[in-house]
Amino acid sequence: MRVDFNKDFTPQYGQAVVLGNxxxxxxxxxxxxxxxTGTNSYILGKDELAIIDPGPDDDDQLQTLLRVIAEHRLDYIFIxxxxxxxxxxxxxxxNLTGARIVAEGRYRPALTNVLNNSIALDADCDKNFKxxxxxxxxxTIEGNGWKLTSVTTPGHMANHTAYVLDKTGVLFTGDHVMAWATTVVAPPDGAMQDYMQSLTKLLSRNDKIYLPGHGGPVMKPHAYVRAIIAHRKMRERAIIERLREGDRTISEIVKAIYRTLDNRLHKAAALSVLAHLEDLVEKGIVITDEPLSLFxxxxxS
Incomplete structure (x- = not known):
């Protein structure tokens, strides 16, 4: 099953785009x-406001958010x-608004059996997040005109959660499901088994639209999630086939199965292969005599 990615999204930097509800x-x-195109922040409510993912520590982003919420009370910052x-x-x-920060929990690695990898991605972890x-x-937490319920979705990170907006069919998915691409699962902070279970969890829900942390909305959630699951299983089969053909390192596997990938994304691809291999080792399908790592x-088996 092919994943129909949608990159048709034009950000309006410095502005608040009204989405309804x-x-x-x-x-x-x-x-x-x-x-x-950048990190999406979502502002909910009319008077007693909530923000989902305020974004990077950037002065321009801060001033934009303060301008948008001006003369209103910001009660909660959901992460x-x-x-x-x-x-x-x-x-x-x-600190500026008095809003309380809400999340599933503090930073923690998803896996303890994988060496911390020297390849760093743009999306660095805030290990001091509290x-x-x-x-x-x-x-659930609610304010005037809105009610958010946590739907925990570990995989991309151990403390990843989505939030459903009551009576709207809207699920804010963060980086778990995005329309423009599949998420990066990078051990030890992320875990493939958790990610796949979290995708399956979404199939048991009846959300109508996903609003992700990057890019535009996912308009047909169930079909899209099923396609992502199929895509990940296809990648797993491809990795097993490369091992059967004699590849032994992640570098060899990446070169074989990501032939057309933008070179800037090879680091992410290597981490994704490591995530699959960790899962396959856990299942007893793959073996290694070394600590689990990129190298x-x-x-x-």
Whole structure:
């Protein structure tokens, strides 16, 4: 099953775009191969406001958000996960407005059996991130005209969560599901098994539209999630086939199965292959005599 990615999205930097249901979107000016056109912040409500993912610690982004919420009270800052492009501005915004920071929890690695990898991506982790309020799966916070419920979605990061806006069919998916690309699952902070389980979890829900952390909306969520699951399973089969053909390193596998990929994304591809290999080792399909890392040697069991 092919994934129909949609990159048709034009950000309106420095402005709030009205989406309906008292939702406004502000896109930070931090485009990159990993953030697409920039990080989306979502502002909810009319008077007692909430923000989902204020974005990177950037002066222009801060001034835009303060201008949009001017003369209104900001009560809560919801965070989908502790990558700096999503939560970096949270502390400064909280200090200026008195809003409390809400998230699934503090930063923590998803895996303890994988060596920390020297390849860094743009989306660095804020390892000092600490929410004021911890919101577990199914728990709810509401304000005047809005009600958000946490839907925990570990995988991209251990503390990743989505938020559903009550009575609208809208799910804010952060980096878990995006229209423009699949998410990066980078061990040890992310885990492929968690990611796949979180995708399956979304199929049991009846959300009508996804508003992601980067790019435009996902308009047909169930079909799209099924396609992503199929895509990941296809990648897993391709990795197993490369091992069967004699490849032993992640570098060899990436060169074989990502032939047309933009060179700037090869780091992310290597981490994705590592995530698949960690899962396959856990399942007993793949073995290695070394600690799990980007530079270990792998073979079929």
């Amino acid at each position: 008292d939702i406004r979107r502000v896109t930070a000016h931090n485009p990159s191969p990993f953030t697409f 989908t996960h502790s990558h700096s492009d999503h939560c970096g501005l949270a502390k400064r915004l909280s 929410p004021d309020i911890i919101l577990g799966d199914g728990e 270990s040697s792998y073979s079929l």
